[in-house]
Amino acid sequence: MSDVLVGTKKGLFVLEGRPGAPFGVRARAFAGDPVEYAVRDPRTGRTFAGVASPFYGPKLFWTDDLDGEWTQATGLELPAGSGQAFQRLWTLVPGEAEGQLWAGGDPGVLFESRDGGASWTLNRALWDEPSRPDWQPGGGGLCLHSVVPWPGEPDRLAIAISAAGVWLTDDGGASWRRGNQGLVPKYLPEDVPDDEIALCVHALQRAPLRPERVFMQFHGGVYRSDDGGETWTDIGAGTALPSEFGFPIAVDPTDPDSAFLLPLAGDFDRVTPDGRVRVFETRDAGASWAARGDGLPQEHAYLTILRKAFARSGDDAGFELYFGATSGDVYGSGDAGATWSHVAAQLPPVYSVSATG
Amino acid sequence: MPSVRLPGPLKKLAGGRAEHRLPGATVTEVLRALAEEEPATDGWLLDERGHLRPHISVFVNGERSTPEAPVGEADRVDVLQAISGG
Numbered sequence: 066m067s068d069v070l071v072g073t074k075k076g077l078f079v080l081e082g083r084p085g086a087p088f089g090v091r092a093r094a095f096a097g098d099p100v101e102y103a104v105r106d107p108r109t110g111r112t113f114a115g116v117a118s119p120f121y122g123p124k125l126f127w128t129d130d131l132d133g134e135w136t137q138a139t140g141l142e143l144p145a146g147s148g149q150a151f152q153r154l155w156t157l158v159p160g161e162a163e164g165q166l167w168a169g170g171d172p173g174v175l176f177e178s179r180d181g182g183a184s185w186t187l188n189r190a191l192w193d194e195p196s197r198p199d200w201q202p203g204g205g206g207l208c209l210h211s212v213v214p215w216p217g218e219p220d221r222l223a224i225a226i227s228a229a230g231v232w233l234t235d236d237g238g239a240s241w242r243r244g245n246q247g248l249v250p251k252y253l254p255e256d257v258p259d260d261e262i263a264l265c266v267h268a269l270q271r272a273p274l275r276p277e278r279v280f281m282q283f284h285g286g287v288y289r290s291d292d293g294g295e296t297w298t299d300i301g302a303g304t305a306l307p308s309e310f311g312f313p314i315a316v317d318p319t320d321p322d323s324a325f326l327l328p329l330a331g332d333f334d335r336v337t338p339d340g341r342v343r344v345f346e347t348r349d350a351g352a353s354w355a356a357r358g359d360g361l362p363q364e365h366a367y368l369t370i371l372r373k374a375f376a377r378s379g380d381d382a383g384f385e386l387y388f389g390a391t392s393g394d395v396y397g398s399g400d401a402g403a404t405w406s407h408v409a410a411q412l413p414p415v416y417s418v419s420a421t422g
Numbered sequence: 423m424p425s426v427r428l429p430g431p432l433k434k435l436a437g438g439r440a441e442h443r444l445p446g447a448t449v450t451e452v453l454r455a456l457a458e459e460e461p462a463t464d465g466w467l468l469d470e471r472g473h474l475r476p477h478i479s480v481f482v483n484g485e486r487s488t489p490e491a492p493v494g495e496a497d498r499v500d501v502l503q504a505i506s507g508g
Contacts, residue, residue: 120477120503121431121466137462142470150469 067378069387069408070112071395072100072417077114079131080409084385084399088408092131102373104419106159106166109181113138115154115170123153125168127182140185141168141176144192155210156373157182162219169209173200173226177238188238191224201263203227203284210372211269215276215293223269223279223294230264231281231294244290247297251285252332268314268372269294273380275321280351282314282326289351300351307338307345313375317401319382322350325357325402327370327388336367344386344402360405361396368392371416378420389415424452424493427500435462449480450489452499467501477504 069080069088077100082088094100095116101123103114112131117123126135143149152171159166160177168176168185174192176185200207208227215221220237223244231244250262265284272278281288286309287301301309308328317323326345330338337343343358368390375388386402389395393412398405423443433440437460444459446452450472457464467478474480474489481500482491493499 120475122469122475124465142465145470148471150471150473 067385067397068105068421069376069378069395069397070103070105070114070417070419070421071389071409071412071415072103072114072373073393073413073415074099075413076100077103078409078412080395082408084397084408085406087406087410088395088397090409094131094135095126099416101153102156102417102419104157105421106182107421108159111182113157113182115157115168117153123151123170125154125157125182125185136183138178138183138185140178140187141170143174143187152206153208155208156212158212158214160219161214161217165219167212167214167222169212169224169226171206171208172202173197173207173209173229175209175212175224175238190234190239191232191241194232194241196229200226200229203263203265205372211266213269213271213279215271216273218276221293223271225266225269225281227267228263228265228284231266231269233294244294245297246295247299248283248288249286249299267312270314270316270324272316272321272324273318278321278350280314280316280324282311283309285310285332287314287326287351298351300347304351304354305345305356306354307343310335312370312372313388315375315377315386318377318380318384320348323348324351325375325386326354327375329369335369337370340365340367342366342368342396344388344398344405346402357398357402358405359403360398368394373417373419374415376419385420387418387420389418391415423495424497424499426452426456427498428456429501429503432463432466432501435466436460447492448489449482449487449491449493449499450474452493453489453501478502479504 071078076096077094079092080088081091099117101115105112125138128135154170156169166178175188211225213223232241233244267282277293279290288297289300310331311328315325342361343356345354378385387397391414395409397408444455479502
């Protein structure tokens with residue numbers, strides 16, 4: 066059985082089942098509140114949920130028992146006197162050291178936990194980054210949405226912020242440097258000076274078997290880095306992709322040349338192009354892309370798939386893929402994206418999807 | 423001391439009690455005292471800057487009020503979720 070954690074506008078849904086048939090609702094939590102992101106740490110089984118109550122502010126909760134109580138994590142706040150408040154949790158990722166997790170959020174902040182996610186500490190080097198006053202928020206806020214650890218090396222990390230670009234560290238976050246060479250913001254005039262460019266990265270994923278390779282969905286562009294995020298090569302332009310715009314990206318854990326996208330029509334029309342829902346796959350590191358739509362709606366289907374709503378489950382050839390849409394539909398594939406089926410329908414608008422096999 | 427009445431979701435965090443008597447000369451001071459007396463509520467009404475969260479409404483003796491409003495010994499502060507959202 067597979068578990069899919071679906072964060073929605075009206076709470077967390079834990080779906081359970083097998084790809085190929087509809088899943089059941091195993092549990093629901095935080096009914097009525099927006100759950101922006103939920104994920105399970107596969108090392109401990111602990112489940113986390115970022116809840117953004119419009120009344121009581123953003124909170125992170127965790128539980129070791131989906132049928133039991135949730136506990137509020139501590140430390141997800143900004144320094145007193147900064148004049149700013151934590152706005153939203155965007156992502157939570159297990160780190161490479163025991164008990165280590167990373168959490169990213171708005172306004173462009175990174176937190177680290179060393180106790181399995183119960184308590185958190187703000188990464189001061191990123192908070193104090195001198196260029197921070199010039200960072201520009203994207204449409205979803207100044208969101209730190211992607212954290213990609215380097216397998217086996219707890220101190221090496223790439224993160225991405227919309228719209229402050231990619232940042233890299235080799236010392237566990239004690240210092241940061243930019244990793245944006247080669248990115249072209251086609252949404253800005255071509256003569257805007259480099260140091261003023263707002264780089265709207267939408268998502269990053271690292272290829273587990275070749276950690277120096279990172280795939281990126283950009284705001285109007287698809288890129289690949291083969292040097293850990295230092296430099297980037299355009300792998301979207303001139304391909305069969307119907308659009309270079311989209312939000313999430315996924316990778317094949319067994320093949321560093323493979324990645325999956327969910328293109329939307331464009332930033333002017335953020336729905337699946339031509340009323341067809343298609344996952345696009347590359348098997349040659351982005352040289353070519355092919356549609357994988359078998360089982361997905363191909364007529365009159367105008368879905369919006371948000372940044373955190375595409376997930377992989379599993380680390381071997383039997384991996385599964387899941388994505389959800391603001392329509393309340395969730396789709397899954399049990400054969401690496403070859404065929405798809407409806408996992409759930411008529412949920413509240415889906416903000417995030419994560420999965421554990 | 424002024425009294426504070428809390429909405430349902432906060433009652434559970436505040437020791438299961440909806441009504442609390444707390445020290446303070448303004449609405450904000452009273453809510454800060456609540457967070458000190460009931461630490462599980464810390465950050466739920468006032469953010470880390472000490473600002474009242476934007477979709478929380480406060481009433482003093484039945485009149486819509488502001489975080490800076492003065493409160494007296496016999497006053498009652500009602501904390502409500504604003505009528506908003508979708």
